[in-house]
Every structure is written in C-alpha cells, then in structure tokens.
Amino acid sequence: MATGQMTAAAFLVAELRRARVRRGWSQDELARAVNYSPSMVSAVELGQQPPTGKYLEQFDKALDTGGLYTRMLTDLVSLDRAQPWLRGRGAIVAQAKVLRWFEPLYVPGLFQTEAYARAVFEAGGLLEEEDVERRLNERMEGQRILYDEEPPRLVAVVDEAALRRQVGTRKTMCDQTSHLARTATEHPRVRLHVVPQSAQEHPGLGGPFILATLREGMELAFLATQVGGQELDQPADLGRLQRVWEAILGEALPPQESLELVRKVTESWI
Incomplete structure (x- = not known):
C-alpha cells in the first residue's frame, strides 16, 4: 500500500491466515473445512481475492469463532476507503x-x-x-x-x-x-x-x-x-x-x- 498503513481489509486477511496457522491447518485442510477450493483460500490469503460474506461465515463456523471475522467484514472493512486495492x-x-x-x-x-x-x-x-x-x-x-x-x-x-x-x-x-x-x-x-x-x-x-x-x-x-x-x-x-x-x-x-x-x-x- 502506498501509504505504508495497514487497511482494515489487509488486517482481516492477515488475521485469517494467523487463525489458520494457530489451528495448525494447511490451506488444503482449511479449504476442505470451509468447502472452498485450495486456490480460493490461497488467493484470499495473498490478497488477490476478497473474502466474501459466505466465505467468512464458513470460516467462522469451521473455527468456531462466534462470528468474529464476519463482523470484521461488515463493521470494519466496509468503512475502509482503501479497500478496493484488495479486490484484484x-x-x-x-x-x-x-x-x-x-x-x-x-x-x-x-x-x-x-x-x-x-x-x-x-x-x-x-x-x-x-x-x-x-x-x-x-x-x-x-x-x-x-x-x-x-x-x-x-x-x-x-x-x-x-x-x-x-x-x-x-x-x-x-x-x-x-x-x-x-x-x-x-x-x-x-x-x-x-x-x-x-x-x-x-x-x-x-x-x-x-x-x-x-x-x-x-x-x-x-x-x-x-x-x-x-x-x-x-x-x-x-x-x-x-x-x-x-x-x-x-x-x-x-x-x-x-x-x-x-x-x-x-x-x-x-
């Protein structure tokens, strides 16, 4: 990012990866748990594809987060003016x-x-x-x-x-x-x-x-x-x-x- 400051969208992506790593799952294992392709999981973690509400809903369910990442999308990322760079x-x-x-x-x-x-x-x-x-x-x-x-x-x-x-x-x-x-x-x-x-x-x-x-x-x-x-x-x-x-x-x-x-x-x- 040009400003050097982390956006809410980038923070969300980074936290998704950290949550997967803490659980000890590979990208393939997470993909199976959320019923998405491994390429989708990889693209999300690389910031090449924005996580959709459905993706985060499945992620929250698989990791039993109580809806944390879905709330981050709706309450934080939606306010982030610098979000578009993340879309791809x-x-x-x-x-x-x-x-x-x-x-x-x-x-x-x-x-x-x-x-x-x-x-x-x-x-x-x-x-x-x-x-x-x-x-x-x-x-x-x-x-x-x-x-x-x-x-x-x-x-x-x-x-x-x-x-x-x-x-x-x-x-x-x-x-x-x-x-x-x-x-x-x-x-x-x-x-x-x-x-x-x-x-x-x-x-x-x-x-x-x-x-x-x-x-x-x-x-x-x-x-x-x-x-x-x-x-x-x-x-x-x-x-x-x-x-x-x-x-x-x-x-x-x-x-x-x-x-x-x-x-x-x-x-x-x-």
Missing part, C-alpha cells in the same frame, strides 16, 4: 454490474478458450506448471459469471491484431476466434467491437484496461501490467479512462461489422 481483477469482474473492457493484446479473459488461456500462461515458460494450472482454473471458473442469473452487461473492444497474432497453435486460434464470435452472437448481454488494423494511432494503444460499475454502485478501473495490475477509483483517473474509452469506440467497427471481421479472421486460421 477477478473480484472486480465478478462483482460488476457493467464492464467496459479494452484489450489490444489478447482476447479478453472472459472469452478465452481453455487452450488459448493455457498458451497465454505457458508463454515463455515463466510460470511453474502448478501456477499455470491455478491461473487456468481461476480463469475458467471466472467465466461462469456470463451465465449467472444476473450476468454483467459487457461491452468488449478488441484490437484486430490480438485476433491475428498466433497464441498456441493455428487450431487454437481458429477455435478461439470462432468461440469469440459465437459468444458475442448468442449472449444477450455481450456487445463486441473490433478496432480494425486500418485504424490510425489512438489513446488505447497505451494498454488494456477495464472500467467497471460494481453492483454496490462503486466505479473502478483496472489497468493490467506485467506484475499484476493497478486499481483506480479516483474521479480524475476514471474520467481520463472514460475519454480514452470513447476515443477507442470511435475507431472501432459497429457490432455487426465486428462479427463479420472476426468470422473472416477465423477462416484465415483454418
């Missing part, structure tokens, strides 16, 4: 009512096939096999929000270059672009735009980002980086990214033309 991209996406997602480099994670996502994580051999599997599982599980009873409204803008750059095999790319077109066609709350290669220089070339309106009403942005990401909630930052978003949309093709281009790219991978 996965949590922001999962909690969103509206998502505006720009990707100049890859197909957005919510649309990635398993083979494509695996190739992304395995690129360069930088990740250990277990890290690849963990990230892959998280990505595939995260896509379930598109099929929730109340999925977010998602407007995605992808640069054509991301569809033409080979990630994995040619079959991987053919399947991926086909899946992208199918999702954009069949999903009622998804709208897809493609920025064609003929477009001139525009502000979006500075990198990918997500603008999110959370179900609780908060506006957030997420900037992806090589070492994680940066979360923004200040009006000046959000306003600038909104202007960048509008500039990108000005360069992008309308939905129907975008779908036609994606299908054309799919044919090129066959």
Whole structure:
C-alpha cells in the first residue's frame, strides 16, 4: 500500500491466515473445512481475492469463532476507503454490474478458450506448471459469471491484431476466434467491437484496461501490467479512462461489422 498503513481489509486477511496457522491447518485442510477450493483460500490469503460474506461465515463456523471475522467484514472493512486495492481483477469482474473492457493484446479473459488461456500462461515458460494450472482454473471458473442469473452487461473492444497474432497453435486460434464470435452472437448481454488494423494511432494503444460499475454502485478501473495490475477509483483517473474509452469506440467497427471481421479472421486460421 502506498501509504505504508495497514487497511482494515489487509488486517482481516492477515488475521485469517494467523487463525489458520494457530489451528495448525494447511490451506488444503482449511479449504476442505470451509468447502472452498485450495486456490480460493490461497488467493484470499495473498490478497488477490476478497473474502466474501459466505466465505467468512464458513470460516467462522469451521473455527468456531462466534462470528468474529464476519463482523470484521461488515463493521470494519466496509468503512475502509482503501479497500478496493484488495479486490484484484477477478473480484472486480465478478462483482460488476457493467464492464467496459479494452484489450489490444489478447482476447479478453472472459472469452478465452481453455487452450488459448493455457498458451497465454505457458508463454515463455515463466510460470511453474502448478501456477499455470491455478491461473487456468481461476480463469475458467471466472467465466461462469456470463451465465449467472444476473450476468454483467459487457461491452468488449478488441484490437484486430490480438485476433491475428498466433497464441498456441493455428487450431487454437481458429477455435478461439470462432468461440469469440459465437459468444458475442448468442449472449444477450455481450456487445463486441473490433478496432480494425486500418485504424490510425489512438489513446488505447497505451494498454488494456477495464472500467467497471460494481453492483454496490462503486466505479473502478483496472489497468493490467506485467506484475499484476493497478486499481483506480479516483474521479480524475476514471474520467481520463472514460475519454480514452470513447476515443477507442470511435475507431472501432459497429457490432455487426465486428462479427463479420472476426468470422473472416477465423477462416484465415483454418
């Protein structure tokens, strides 16, 4: 944290880990006790995924705490203005009512096939096999929000270059672009735009980002980086990214033309 001061959210996460260690449980043992995956327990303790009320309810029950950690969430963390840094991209996406997602480099994670996502994580051999599997599982599980009873409204803008750059095999790319077109066609709350290669220089070339309106009403942005990401909630930052978003949309093709281009790219991978 930039201020060097521990937030209530960070304190809660640290106390969850201490409670597990005091009980003498491994992350796997805690996962079984609370009926969550070990990757979820790990993500919570690393501050990559915020503990939900249901998670803390199960935690309190398993460790017989009398509801201590649930009360910490409702009475302390909810007052913490510095809380958003703890959410992580996965949590922001999962909690969103509206998502505006720009990707100049890859197909957005919510649309990635398993083979494509695996190739992304395995690129360069930088990740250990277990890290690849963990990230892959998280990505595939995260896509379930598109099929929730109340999925977010998602407007995605992808640069054509991301569809033409080979990630994995040619079959991987053919399947991926086909899946992208199918999702954009069949999903009622998804709208897809493609920025064609003929477009001139525009502000979006500075990198990918997500603008999110959370179900609780908060506006957030997420900037992806090589070492994680940066979360923004200040009006000046959000306003600038909104202007960048509008500039990108000005360069992008309308939905129907975008779908036609994606299908054309799919044919090129066959």
